[in-house]
Amino acid sequence: MAQNNRRQRNAFRKLEKMLTYVILSASVLFLLMLVAAANGIGWLKWFLAVPVILASVLGGGMLVLKQEHKRRRSWWMLASFLGLLLCTLVSIIAGFPAPAI
16 A cells, blocks of 8 residues: 555656656747747747647646646646746737837
């Protein structure tokens, strides 16, 4: 029984570590996307937006498929993915930041 709990904790730690790296890399890509958009490089903005959106959707989907979204310990990861997705979509739709005209 104790060994089963230990395996579950180790599996969650591996999942948490992997998703933390995904969140951090998607955040860096999002910041690079904002810099590219501010400098007027439209193609780079779109090129960087696609992996951020994919990482957010797939990371949140993984939490849902593994039934981790029901546990409080995983809410911060789900909130991070949702925040990245919403910020990216708002940035694309609103055209923010746009270069000065």
